[in-house]
Structures are given as structure tokens and as C-alpha cells.
Amino acid sequence: MDVEKLSSMINSLSDLQSRLHNLRNVPPLLLKSSLPFSSLSIRNDFQQLKELADTIRSDPVQEALAAAATSEKADKSDLNRNGRREMRKRRHAHALFVLHLRFQALSRRPPSPPSPQPYIPYDKRGSSLFPPTTDDPPPLRADELANYIREYNRTSSCKLHIWTRIRGATQLSNPVIVRFTIRDVLVCYITMAYTAADPILLTESVTAFGPREKKSPHSQSDFLVYQSLSQQIAKMLQSHPRVSFQSLMNLMTTYEGIFIDRCTSCERVLSAEGHVPPVVRLWMDTTKANEKGQWQPRHASCPQT
Numbered sequence: 001m002d003v004e005k006l007s008s009m010i011n012s013l014s015d016l017q018s019r020l021h022n023l024r025n026v027p028p029l030l031l032k033s034s035l036p037f038s039s040l041s042i043r044n045d046f047q048q049l050k051e052l053a054d055t056i057r058s059d060p061v062q063e064a065l066a067a068a069a070t071s072e073k074a075d076k077s078d079l080n081r082n083g084r085r086e087m088r089k090r091r092h093a094h095a096l097f098v099l100h101l102r103f104q105a106l107s108r109r110p111p112s113p114p115s116p117q118p119y120i121p122y123d124k125r126g127s128s129l130f131p132p133t134t135d136d137p138p139p140l141r142a143d144e145l146a147n148y149i150r151e152y153n154r155t156s157s158c159k160l161h162i163w164t165r166i167r168g169a170t171q172l173s174n175p176v177i178v179r180f181t182i183r184d185v186l187v188c189y190i191t192m193a194y195t196a197a198d199p200i201l202l203t204e205s206v207t208a209f210g211p212r213e214k215k216s217p218h219s220q221s222d223f224l225v226y227q228s229l230s231q232q233i234a235k236m237l238q239s240h241p242r243v244s245f246q247s248l249m250n251l252m253t254t255y256e257g258i259f260i261d262r263c264t265s266c267e268r269v270l271s272a273e274g275h276v277p278p279v280v281r282l283w284m285d286t287t288k289a290n291e292k293g294q295w296q297p298r299h300a301s302c303p304q305t
């Protein structure tokens with residue numbers, strides 16, 4: 001190996017080491033934090049973690065790590081005599097392990113079988129998984145959608161847009177596809193149908209993707225977390241096929257915290273099995289007067305009561 005290459009390898013590893021050192025406290029902070037996800041510093045932390053992970057996965061760094069491992073093997077006795085250095089290495093290995101867990105939740109899985117809609121057994125008792133709607137406004141109609149979106153975008157940190165295949169289309173298509181975005185967290189395509197006789201918008205499907213996935217509304221995410229989220233929402237829609245768009249949006253907005261909310265059953269962010277964040281939202285009624293119930297985050301693998 002020539003000196004130039006060795007020196008560039010050493011440079012990229014020392015750069016990695018200092019970045020890792022700076023970020024060492026970030027994963028526990030993200031897991032513990034009660035700050036809202038919109039907090040700028042958490043966003044930056046996430047961005048830095050992501051960039052670091054990309055760097056670690058890059059070819060030059062992987063090559064340098066392999067070279068370092070070979071060289072370490074040849075040089076083991078010397079390193080073992082140096083206790084402090086060994087400790088430092090162990091700490092770095094631990095930080096890497098935590099990062100690895102974090103990114104495993106977002107890692108690519110082989111595409112699942114061709115059917116995009118998973119089979120979900122229909123619950124014969126037919127109880128809706130959405131909150132009761134007695135004092136809600138009437139369900140949204142197709143002709144009210146544009147105004148609703150304008151008002152929603154004005155008052156929410158999440159964003160809605162009517163998605164069209166044809167640029168500049170002015171007519172509302174049927175079914176209409178709405179793109180729902182939580183910045184840096186997810187993108188969902190919500191497909192809704194209506195008829196002239198019944199202009200109420202009925203949701204046919206919701207498909208979730210990672211914030212940077214460039215995919216068509218009818219495809220499927222490459223990431224397990226967004227696949228499970230799509231399945232979970234499909235199950236909820238099946239429990240209440242005529243749920244109003246407003247009620248669906250109340251649910252969707254709760255996913256702002258999907259990567260920081262703790263499951264109310266096991267109190268972990270990532271599930272013990274599979275390291276997936278809590279994609280389930282359970283509606284909990286309250287017995288207190290003048291108070292509404294609330295959505296509770298839950299892992300799909302944890303008890304649903």
C-alpha cells in the first residue's frame with residue numbers, strides 16, 4: 001500500500017473518530033428526549049447521525065476500517081499493553097453499536113411479497129379504532145378539500161398537498177391523492193374517493209414512505225418502519241371505512257413523534273424485537289368531564305389493551 005493511500009485512510013478514520021466522539025451523547029439523548037420532534041437541535045442531531053452513518057457506509061471508510069482491522073490483528077500484543085487505548089476503543093465500539101441499533105430500525109429490508117396490501121383479518125365485532133365522533137364537524141366533502149388544506153397548512157407544522165400526475169391540473173381527480181408530509185420524518189400518500197351522489201371523501205388507502213424516498217404513491221417503502229406504519233393505518237381504516245378526513249388527520253399528526261415517543265406498554269422507543277418504533281396509535285378515552293381522550297403510541301409487538 002502506498003503512503004498517500006495510507007495517509008488518506010488514516011485521515012478519514014481520524015475524521016470519523018472525532019465526529020463519532022462529538023456525537024457520542026446523541027443517541028441516548030434522542031431516545032430520552034421529551035422535546036418535540038420539531039426542535040431544531042434534535043433535527044440537527046438526526047441529520048448529523050444520518051451523515052455519519054452514510055460516511056461509515058461509504059467505500060473509502062469501509063476499506064480503511066478493513067485495513068485497520070488487518071493491521072490491528074498483526075499488532076495485537078502492542079495494543080493490549082495499552083489499557084487506556086483499549087478502553088477508548090471499547091467506548092467507540094459501544095457508540096457504533098448504539099448507532100447500528102438506531103439505523104437498523106431504518107435499514108433496507110428485501111421487498112416483501114408482491115401484494116402491496118397485507119392480509120388483515122377483519123374484526124367481526126367491527127368496533128372502530130378511531131375516537132367517537134359525536135361532537136365532530138361533519139365529514140369533509142370533495143369540494144371542501146382545497147380550503148381545508150389551506151387552513152391545515154396555515155396552522156400545522158405538518159403539510160398537505162394535492163398530488164397530481166399531470167402538472168398544473170386544475171380539476172380535482174377522482175380518486176384524489178393527497179400528500180401528507182412531516183418534515184424529516186415521513187411522507188404519506190392518502191388516496192380518497194367520492195361520487196356525485198355522495199361527495200364525502202372516503203379514504204381508500206394510506207401509504208407511508210421515508211422523507212427522502214422518491215417513490216410513486218402506489219408503490220411500497222423500502223423501509224420496515226414505513227411498511228409497518230402503512231399496515232397499521234390499513235387496519236385502522238378497515239375498522240372504520242367511513243372515517244372522516246379530519247379524524248384521519250388527527251391521527252396522522254401524532255406520527256410527528258414516531259422516532260422519539262415511547263411505547264406506553266414497554267416504555268421503550270424501539271421495540272425489543274425488530275427495533276421498530278411504536279407505529280400503533282391506541283385511542284384512550286378519559287373518564288374526566290370536559291376532557292378528550294388521547295392517542296397512545298404502542299409497538300405492534302406489544303399488548304394492544
Ligand SMILES: [Zn+2]
Binds near residue numbers: 263266267268
Ligand atoms: Zn412496546
